[in-house]
Amino acid sequence: MHSPHVRSIYSTAMAKSSLHEVINKHRSSILEDWIKEQSAAVTMRADLIKPEELRRQSSEFLDRFQTAAQSGEYDDIRKPVWAPVTELLGDLSRTRGRLGFSPSETAVFIFSLKSPLLIRLREELGSDASRLFSEVASMTEILDKLGLYTTEVYQQSREDVVLRQQAEMLELSTPVVKLWEGILALPLIGTLDSARTNVVMESLLQHIVQTGSEIAIIDITGVPMVDTLVAQHLLKTVAAARLMGADCIISGIRPQIAQTMVHLGVDLSAVATKATMADALREALRRSGFRFSRESAPKS
């Protein structure tokens, strides 16, 4: 006669073992069914993934899933025992995201495992309704969680791409050019907002330190619109450069912009301004003590 205590341990042990034992026992047939299921699904992207690759991924996932399922801890996939599984899934979602799979095409990898597992569980435990129910419940629970996890990682990897591209765009749009010994140019292109101004300011100041330049020309030919805020950002940059011991010349002020600035009451009297980059360069060279003369007049 078993005592109730011994019995409860016995049943827990049984409950723990079932899913992974079923996988272990029918590993190859589950794998075949699963791959068939995935290949038959409407979301299958045969154009993006090779059958061998799919088989390799499925087989490795099944192994890791079976190992993790031995623990019987189906409540939380963040537990260390699930780490190998989530790691594999994370890699898989990221790769599929890059290849051009949609989130549901990615998640179907997990969800299509349900039906092969269900079939085997029913075969094994069909006689014991309550056992079957609890196994199916825990199996569904963990697979749902893993499926959601793939979507999450997919989303995250897409967001990372967007963020990286944004940062790259910021960097790309603010090159600092060395025009002459001691003269830097910063051709600004596109609308200036606070975030961009900070990037511009930092990279300009950094270059001033690196090259030891005393004059920086900020060219705003490519800035479509200058309002009070943009002007304030420009003045800040000029002030910061001055604090470090470099002078700024603002060039590329188009006639309309000159008019707007005066109408807005923006005071640029503290800053040297030139209409074109050429004028600014001439001024900068003059300040650095260079003198130019033409050897002969150009042939007309």
Add this chain to the structure above:
Amino acid sequence: MQEKIPILQIDDLLLVSIQVDMHDQLALQLQDDLTEKITATSARGVLIDISSLEIVDSFIGRIIGNISAMARILDAKTVVVGMQPAVAITLVELGLTLGGVHTALNVSRGMELLRRGSSDS
């Protein structure tokens, strides 16, 4: 409170190099010492090298402005040299553009500026 920022004399110029983190007491001490020293040596120029200064607050920013204004009253020209980009950005964000202060990229440019200034007058 033995900590002090040294003030070096080169001919008629004074050179101050701030190599430590400035705290308020140290900044006030420097202000006292420097005004004393300018009077004692009748220096014509003061060069403050802050290239090692990485953190600045509104108080230190104001002190730098004050020192320069005080030096000007004592007929010495002040040049602040070697300000780090981060410090410059912080000061601008704080609204301290140090209007009357001369600036230069490094010590040698600063010296040049001071010598040129004193030979003009």
